[in-house]
Amino acid sequence: YPVLKDDKLTISTIWKGHIISNQSFEFYQAASIGGKNGLRGFRNERFSGQTSYFQNTDLRWNITRFNAGILPAKLGAFTGFDYGRVWLKNDNSNKWHTAYGGGLYVNTAGLFTFQTSYFSSYDGGRFMFGLGFGF
Template sequence: VLASKVKSHINFGDGFEFYQAAVIGGQDGLRGYRNQRYTGKKSLYQNTDLRYSFSRMKTPVIPIKMGVYGSFDYGRVWLDGEDSN
């Protein structure tokens, strides 16, 4: 299975509060970072997962599925006046 997700958030104008900012990190896109690690006026991120199952086993306790899993995440946040090259 190949799964991919792209998400963006754009605030128009300058009259938004900090809690309305575009954020990424944790549950908001970038796995491995704390929640809301990066904030700004605009954000974009993509998650891509590749999963392959090659075996299933039934045990007395729970069913087990064995396979390989790989993932890749990237994202960016933009804030006016910030130059992060």
């Protein structure tokens, strides 16, 4: 969603939840968050349970436009904050897990977005490189 009229500053957010209604499930069927699925400062599938929820929010700034060969491109920077948690039967924890960080991106002709970022959490930090934002 644009924050400024010229679309140089936008805010993007996503909420996701996962509920397993069956009381008996295998560990690989668990509702998991972490890494590419939610909390970007943690390893993939860091937290698993019967129910999960997370939110990612990014503030993205389009720094400049340029030509990348024959394609127009945009260079930008972003900062983000993530939070989420999992629930499991007989687990009394009320802890919400958080991560924060930022990175750079290049969008070519509105078709492809290449991005690199670093997100930090109490488990340490995590560098990521990828195609697209995911939200």
